[in-house]
Amino acid sequence: MNIDFGSELETFRAEVCAFLDTAPTPAIREAGRKLTSVFAQFDQVMEWHRILYHQGWSAPHWPKEHGGTGWSVEQKYIFAEEYRKRDLPPLLPQGVGMVGPLLIDIGTEEQKAKYLPGILKGEDFWAQGYSEPNSGSDLASLQCRAVADGDDYIINGSKIWTTYAHHANRMFMLVRTDSSGKKQQGITFLLLDRMDYPGMTVRPIIGLDGFPEQCEVFFEDVRVPQSGRVGAENDGWSVAKHLLKHERGGGAQSPTLKRGLERIREAAQTTPSGFGTMLAEDPVFQRDIGELEADIASFEHFEKLAVSGHPVAADPAYPSINKTMNSELTQRVTVMLTQAVGNEALPLQLEALRVGANVEPLGSDLDLIAMPWYLNSRATTIYAGSNEVQRDLIARTVGREG
Amino acid sequence: MDFTFSDEQQMLRDSVSAFLLKNYDFDRRNAIVRSDAGWSREVWQQFAKLGLLALPFAEDRGGLGGSMADLVAIAEPFGAHLLAEHYTASAMLGGAALALAGDGSPAAGWLDKVITGEAIAALAYEEGPGTPDPSLIQAVVERQGSGFSLSGEKRMVLGGGDADVLVVVARLEGALALFAVEPAVQGITIRPYATIDGRRAANIAFDTVAIPAEALILADAGDALRGVLDRAILALCAESVGAMGALLRQTAEYAATRKQFGVPIATFQAVAHRLADMKIAYTKARATLLYTTALIDTGRATPKDIAILKGQTGKLGRALGEAAIQTHGGVGMTDELSVSHLHKRILANDALLGNAEYHLRKVGVLA
Structure with missing residues (x-):
């Protein structure tokens, strides 16, 4: 066993810290402080993306020849760790995290040349068109149809929970091209160059936190070129599954959770328990925060085992365990956060949450974000495969641990 | 790493x-x-x-x-x-x-x-219903002539009835001291018993026991004792995580072969999700075990790290064991399968040296 990253990595850490301490603009930092979701405020996070691109760090996990950093797993972890310690807004995942790596693996040379630079540079933003009103966890039942017509497809149907589709200029999506066989067969993966094709409409959906983060996208005889297809027609399910591989591993989510813990403890210093002390000295609060901190520590240990190449990362259930732990811990952090700020979480302050707002928040930054973050985080156990689906997957592997 | x-x-x-x-x-x-x-x-x-x-x-x-x-x-x-x-x-x-x-x-x-292997040693440490922190020790030693006199009662001394030598933790002039005491000395009453998890332990009463000067191992032994207890906690937790792994494997096998309503019970989602939670619990506990091992071996484990390990192992172990019994149904309730024995071993290790409730609150207290 060896718990150290090694001295050359500590030099690397110093380089990362120096950059992260100086490069973000005040607006980018504000977007990080006002983060109440996985998805940061659009304009600032894209600005940050472009700054990272100029540093060569916008896609750490891409291969070097496509603009990646060539960092080791440990270096990527250190980068993520320092990044998250500073409350910086995470880059939007749809481009660099999802469609980019997919194209690198299985896109045509033309597709790579056409799309990768825009993703890397932060010039394009891609919406992800997977879920439909009647196809959530059972994604393969999707019904949005594409019919071949000459060199084009004609799309009819709708997509829902397409995050930030109202900001997107491109979209990747799954469509049904055949209904004759098993539902997994007959799905095709398409790239759309535009979001303003005739017949295409985007309707933002106001979420429970008051923000239009999610959207519904409608297609009415939308004609798109077949050259945007990834993989073969009717082979989109295996393309989509391949993409899932890129949502796995190497993550450093625990520093974000640990920041949350710090902020809960901070708020607990000044919130009365009602039993004669501040929450911070209250035995029940101490027990609750201790339990949460211990669970977050175990998740951190799990992440570090995975980064170090321990066999736990080779377990087929690894991505599902990772997703389940992280999402449920995020929810618990936000629950305690709202409890620790008490009534200060109740004022509706949508305008004050906007980066660059002219409205002074009523209380602290924490009071401002606690409730919207809590409300938004209810989605973490629903999206990217609900935790019920994740537990189904984990259960299939039980008893085969190394 | x-x-x-x-x-x-x-x-x-x-x-x-x-x-x-x-x-x-x-x-x-x-x-x-x-x-x-x-x-x-x-x-x-x-x-x-x-x-x-x-x-x-x-x-x-x-x-x-x-x-x-x-x-x-x-x-x-x-x-x-x-x-x-x-x-x-x-x-x-x-x-x-x-x-x-x-x-x-x-x-x-x-x-x-x-x-x-010629002798068995035991640490006479815990008192009353449990001693999560050494500061609670009440057994006391006074100087008497060239030696000492020891009084107090130790409970749940693992191996206490089988030991050829007892190391007794007692207060000497306010500080904690360690003494090597032979069990046959006058004034010592040993009541041995079996524990729920198949080990042997004892309650040991010391009634003004005369102890020679050379029996003193260490006066002001607080820090050294803490180190011994921390490493013993790691060993107890490693045992418990081993027991959790065995329970997970056995329960997965049982759920895959036991049929009700014509199908293996693992195919029911309520059972499958319990199995998934067992695996998540095991994964967490083992990650923390291995990480804390590396911390201790590099001398970097803080009191909070030890509390996290003991708290997580106790809490997650209990949850996993209870889920294993529930999944096994009636046979999980019997003495005949190792399931119940593994659960009891986890429970016993949880109770020793401060249980999960104590250690998790301690994590909260140690800001």
């Missing part, structure tokens, strides 16, 4: 597992537990031959200078096989406390015998 066992550690682990598989299956283990002694001197001698009894001690004390990673590598199989012998009691608690004594002292002489 690397949290895997080295080749040598893996070989050690494999040889211990192979020994236990061959000589310590569940039936044979139960026969040992039900015997008058409750543990096997034959197994103990085999452990001595395998070098396990010397493993945790420094080379200049006649040990093998093993790391905590070495210990964890063997303690997990001990837990999975429900070891009844006093490994934790004698090597990790009693022996580790003896090892704090200077060369040439009677305690050092006892340590030699503990290492060769």
Whole structure:
């Protein structure tokens, strides 16, 4: 066993810290402080993306020849760790995290040349068109149809929970091209160059936190070129599954959770328990925060085992365990956060949450974000495969641990 | 970073597992537990031959200078096989406390015998319903003539009825001190018993027991004792995580083969999700075990790290064990399957040296 990253990595850490301490603009930092979701405020996070691109760090996990950093797993972890310690807004995942790596693996040379630079540079933003009103966890039942017509497809149907589709200029999506066989067969993966094709409409959906983060996208005889297809027609399910591989591993989510813990403890210093002390000295609060901190520590240990190449990362259930732990811990952090700020979480302050707002928040930054973050985080156990689906997957592997 | 066992550690682990598989299956283990002694001197001698009894001690004390990673590598199989012998009691608690004594002292002489397997040592530490922190110790020692006089009561002393030497923790002029005491001395009353998880322990009363000066191992032993307790906590947790792994495997196998309504019960989502939660619990507990092992071996474990380990293992272990019994249904309630025994071992280890409730609150208190 060896718990150290090694001295050359500590030099690397110093380089990362120096950059992260100086490069973000005040607006980018504000977007990080006002983060109440996985998805940061659009304009600032894209600005940050472009700054990272100029540093060569916008896609750490891409291969070097496509603009990646060539960092080791440990270096990527250190980068993520320092990044998250500073409350910086995470880059939007749809481009660099999802469609980019997919194209690198299985896109045509033309597709790579056409799309990768825009993703890397932060010039394009891609919406992800997977879920439909009647196809959530059972994604393969999707019904949005594409019919071949000459060199084009004609799309009819709708997509829902397409995050930030109202900001997107491109979209990747799954469509049904055949209904004759098993539902997994007959799905095709398409790239759309535009979001303003005739017949295409985007309707933002106001979420429970008051923000239009999610959207519904409608297609009415939308004609798109077949050259945007990834993989073969009717082979989109295996393309989509391949993409899932890129949502796995190497993550450093625990520093974000640990920041949350710090902020809960901070708020607990000044919130009365009602039993004669501040929450911070209250035995029940101490027990609750201790339990949460211990669970977050175990998740951190799990992440570090995975980064170090321990066999736990080779377990087929690894991505599902990772997703389940992280999402449920995020929810618990936000629950305690709202409890620790008490009534200060109740004022509706949508305008004050906007980066660059002219409205002074009523209380602290924490009071401002606690409730919207809590409300938004209810989605973490629903999206990217609900935790019920994740537990189904984990259960299939039980008893085969190394 | 690397949290895997080295080749040598893996070989050690494999040889211990192979020994236990061959000589310590569940039936044979139960026969040992039900015997008058409750543990096997034959197994103990085999452990001595395998070098396990010397493993945790420094080379200049006649040990093998093993790391905590070495210990964890063997303690997990001990837990999975429900070891009844006093490994934790004698090597990790009693022996580790003896090892704090200077060369040439009677305690050092006892340590030699503990290492060769000729003697069993026990640490008479816990009092009342439990002693999560050494500051709670009330047993007291007073100077008397050239020696001391010891009074107090120790409870739940693992191996206390079988020990050839007891290391007693007591207050001497306010500070905590350690003494090596032979159990046959006048004024000592030992009440031995079996524990719920198939080990032997004892309550021991000391009524103005006269102790010679040379029996003092260490005065002002607070910090050294804390170190002994931390390493024993790691060993207990490694045993519990080993037991959790065994429960997870057995329960998965049972759920895949037990049929009701014509199908294996693992196909029911309510059962499948419980299995998934068991695996998540095991994954967390094991990650924390391995990480904390590396922290201790590099001298970097803080009191909070130890509390996290003990708290998580106790909490997650209980949840996993209860889920294992529920999944097994009626047979999970019997004495005949190892399921209930593994659960009881986890519960016992949780209760010792401060349970999950204590340690998790401690994590909260230590900002």
